[in-house]
Each structure stands twice: as C-alpha cells, then as structure tokens.
Amino acid sequence: MAMYRHQKKPRSIVQIFFLIFFLLFGAVLIGEFPRSVTHQLFFPSPDTYTESLLQQEISEWSEKKYIYWGSRIDCPGKHCDSCEGLGHQESSLRCALEEAMFLNRIFVMPSRMCINPIHNKKGILHHSDDDDDDVVSEERWAASSCAMDSLYDMDLISQTVPVILDNSKTWYKVLSKSMKLGKQGVANVYKINRTVLSDDSMYSNIFLINRTANPLSWFMECKNRNNRSSIQLPYSFLPLMASKNLRDVADQIKEQLVDYDAIHVRRGDKIKTRRDKSGVIRSLHPHLDRDTRSEFILRRIKKWCPPGRTLFIASNERTPNFFSPLAASYKLAYSSNYSSLIDPVIENNYHLFMLERLILAGAKKFIKTFKEDVNELSLTDDPKKNTKAWQIPVYTLDD
Structure with a gap:
C-alpha cells in the first residue's frame, strides 16, 4: 500500500494541510503530540539531514522564491504504487530542476528516492492483512528507498540549480514564511506550463509554488524535450552530480x-x-x-x-x-x-x-x-526507444 493514491484533480486544500502541519509540528516540539501524528501528512522529519553550507546561508536567499513538486518523484500519479528505474526518475528530476532554473526558483528536492524492487538488495517488506496499512506503507517506503543525498551531492547541484531537501530545517522555515505571507505565500498549480508561471504575476510573485505535476510522470511537464535546443540540463548532468x-x-x-x-x-x-x-x-x-x-x-x-x-x-x-x-x-x-x-x-x-x-x-x-x-x-544499432513493434530475434550475421 503506497502512501499516495492517484489523484485526478489538483489538490485544492494543500494550504490547509500546510496549516494543520504547522499546528501539529509545533505541538510535537512542545511534546503534546506523538511524532507519528505528523507522519500522517507525509512531511519528513527535520532532524535527519545535516544542513549544508548553502542551506545554512538561507539569509542570502531571503528574497528568493521556491518551487515544490512533491515528496516523491512521479507522485501523485500512476507511479505511487510502484516506481521506475533510476534513469526514468532522473529524467523526471531533471525536468523539475529545469523548471526551477527557468523560473529562477530554489527547488525543494525530495529527501528520498524510491528504488525499483529489482534494484533493491533488501527487497520489499512483506506483511499480513492484519497490519496497519499506514504503518506498513511507511515501512515499505523506508525499505524500498534511499536517501537522496546518498546518491547526489546537493552542494554540487546547487552550483547550477539551488536546491534544499524536504527534510531540512530550511524547508520548514520556508513553510513557516509561506503561511505568514497569506495569499502571496503559496500557489497550488496544476496543468499550468512554466511560461505562464514565469510571466503571469498571479504566480510569478508567489513565494512558494506547489506544483501537482503530470500524473503519468514528472518529465511529461517538459513537453519540448524532443527539441534538444530547449533542454537546459544535459542527460549527463545528474550522473556527474554523484555524492x-x-x-x-x-x-x-x-x-x-x-x-x-x-x-x-x-x-x-x-x-x-x-x-x-x-x-x-x-x-x-x-x-x-x-x-x-x-x-x-x-x-x-x-x-x-x-x-x-x-x-x-x-x-x-x-x-x-x-x-x-x-x-x-x-x-x-x-x-x-x-x-x-x-x-x-x-x-x-x-x-x-x-x-x-x-x-x-x-x-x-x-x-x-x-x-x-x-x-x-x-554495441547495437537497435533503437533504445522502440516503436512497440515486436520482431523476430536475429542471431546470425546476415542482418
């Protein structure tokens, strides 16, 4: 059971969730609520990531704006119950980073990446029908994901696209400020392209953009990807950003x-x-x-x-x-x-x-x-992206 389920419509109550989160988070800090309550809202713990130099210097970004695509790559959408391989997820992540570059915004990076089960040595946790679904979802997610900063160097990425992780203290400061700004704090967007987000003051002046990306995959938002001249980040970017x-x-x-x-x-x-x-x-x-x-x-x-x-x-x-x-x-x-x-x-x-x-x-x-x-x-002349044409395999030198 995945944490998120497919949503056909944009989340219109995200601001309410943010507000509820802060009430609960404040209660956690003073010990009035158990820590697990906040996990119901799917916000990572703020104490699991050591702040980098760029994140400590948040004051330098005080006039900057942020964009958040979600706590999991390609979710909400059809990949919430499963996840694609590293290359697929990197295409989606690169698309989100490109949009942050285009909008001159700081990207809020998911703190964990889902690992496709066939690439996870630890496998997926099994559970009985009597287990609590929410608890099991948390356990399955923990067992089938890894820390994003164990894969990528956040400071190195930030030299090209400023990023913060969504379990960092900086992210919680951003959320707090967004609540204080009222209508200028958060905009929930869906099916709106990056050009509109850049040119329309309704969005361009908003402190935090909360995007619900295409439910098929995040990279579907980069519809001009076939036009190489429009790609700001090359395919080699994330591989070279390794931790x-x-x-x-x-x-x-x-x-x-x-x-x-x-x-x-x-x-x-x-x-x-x-x-x-x-x-x-x-x-x-x-x-x-x-x-x-x-x-x-x-x-x-x-x-x-x-x-x-x-x-x-x-x-x-x-x-x-x-x-x-x-x-x-x-x-x-x-x-x-x-x-x-x-x-x-x-x-x-x-x-x-x-x-x-x-x-x-x-x-x-x-x-x-x-x-x-x-x-x-x-090694082969076969195209990587096939046209779905199933052909008879060839094993001789004749073809």
Whole structure:
C-alpha cells in the first residue's frame, strides 16, 4: 500500500494541510503530540539531514522564491504504487530542476528516492492483512528507498540549480514564511506550463509554488524535450552530480585502472520476448541479444579498442562468466574486482550504477549499449526507444 493514491484533480486544500502541519509540528516540539501524528501528512522529519553550507546561508536567499513538486518523484500519479528505474526518475528530476532554473526558483528536492524492487538488495517488506496499512506503507517506503543525498551531492547541484531537501530545517522555515505571507505565500498549480508561471504575476510573485505535476510522470511537464535546443540540463548532468563518497571511490578505481576503455552492456531488462498468436517468439529489440554476446561484442569493438587494452565492463547480465571470452583479447575489469573499496558505500544497485557511470565516463573509449546520439559508440544499432513493434530475434550475421 503506497502512501499516495492517484489523484485526478489538483489538490485544492494543500494550504490547509500546510496549516494543520504547522499546528501539529509545533505541538510535537512542545511534546503534546506523538511524532507519528505528523507522519500522517507525509512531511519528513527535520532532524535527519545535516544542513549544508548553502542551506545554512538561507539569509542570502531571503528574497528568493521556491518551487515544490512533491515528496516523491512521479507522485501523485500512476507511479505511487510502484516506481521506475533510476534513469526514468532522473529524467523526471531533471525536468523539475529545469523548471526551477527557468523560473529562477530554489527547488525543494525530495529527501528520498524510491528504488525499483529489482534494484533493491533488501527487497520489499512483506506483511499480513492484519497490519496497519499506514504503518506498513511507511515501512515499505523506508525499505524500498534511499536517501537522496546518498546518491547526489546537493552542494554540487546547487552550483547550477539551488536546491534544499524536504527534510531540512530550511524547508520548514520556508513553510513557516509561506503561511505568514497569506495569499502571496503559496500557489497550488496544476496543468499550468512554466511560461505562464514565469510571466503571469498571479504566480510569478508567489513565494512558494506547489506544483501537482503530470500524473503519468514528472518529465511529461517538459513537453519540448524532443527539441534538444530547449533542454537546459544535459542527460549527463545528474550522473556527474554523484555524492562525494561515490565520486571519491570512483576516482580511486580509475586511478588503479589507469588507461582503459569501457562498455556498458544492458541485457536483462531489455531482452524481453513473447510469443505471437502463431507461437513465434518476438522481441522489441531483435538484435540486442545477439549484439551483446561476447563474440559479437568483440567483432563490434575491435575497431575502437585495440586488443590488449584494459576493458571495464558494467552490465546487468547475471550469468557468471558471461563475458569471459573477451579475456582472450582484453584485460577485463569489473566493479566487483574492487569490493574492498565499494562495499562501504554501496547499499543498493542505484548506488552501484551511479558509481559505475562515473567509471564509464572516465574511459578513453566508452561504448554504450544503445546509440542515443549520432557521435556515440554503441554495441547495437537497435533503437533504445522502440516503436512497440515486436520482431523476430536475429542471431546470425546476415542482418
């Protein structure tokens, strides 16, 4: 049971919730109410995040304005009962950050990121039918999420887009001020684009904008995403904003690798097949299974990576020794070779993927699974974003 449920209409009573929250929060501070009462309103605890330099200097932002998209990425909406992978959530988060840049507002960042169950080593908590749904929701969320600042460096992000976390003391000061400002304090917006929010004084002069984003996904608000010239933040922005712990470990691994090439081999979640009405097996990526096997990888990359080079491999392939045939031509390296370095900082596969992306980015030649840009190198020519056309898989060199 998720904390939020799908809402077809904008939340028109958010200001009332804010007011109730402050009454309850004040009561918590003087000990009149149990701490769990405030959790009903889904506001994180203010004492779980150490204020950064930028957050301590809130006085410098006293004339600034803020924008809040919610306490969870892609929620409220269809992803409240589940969550997408890291890349999907980063697209949504980048969209929100872009809007904050466009509006010259400070972005209130969710303090936790949901981890898709297949990427969570701890799994999802199970419970009986007799368990309290709200308590279980809290437990499931805690078990299937991780702290946002364990993934990203907030100070580093703030050099481009000022951010605060929604469990910081600064956020509570912002909420308090928004209540004191009355009608100029909070505006609840839905289905209003960023240009209107910027140009219309009804919104541009408001201290705090509380946005209810598209229920499909936050990134749907960036409708011009296909127009590359309109994108303020590149796809590489968030990967390079990894937390200092992850960056430090990645730097140590890169120092040991010295001069190396790298490949990212995405198989498991992309190699999906199904049978059509005639019983014929079909796939959305007909060449992917073939192109990501060792013998075909070798054929593909030898023109870019001369034999004898060190080759770092990052992959979601779980078959042991799947890439071992490549060792005949390359010195293979995996993140698992550096367990003494990574184990202290890796709690889930999101942390691992963040770390591996930094290592991949440091390679002399980096070859992706799918080509996302005309100048990139890739293992397959299949498009990453398929047109939903299920085709017969190809395993020969004929096609």
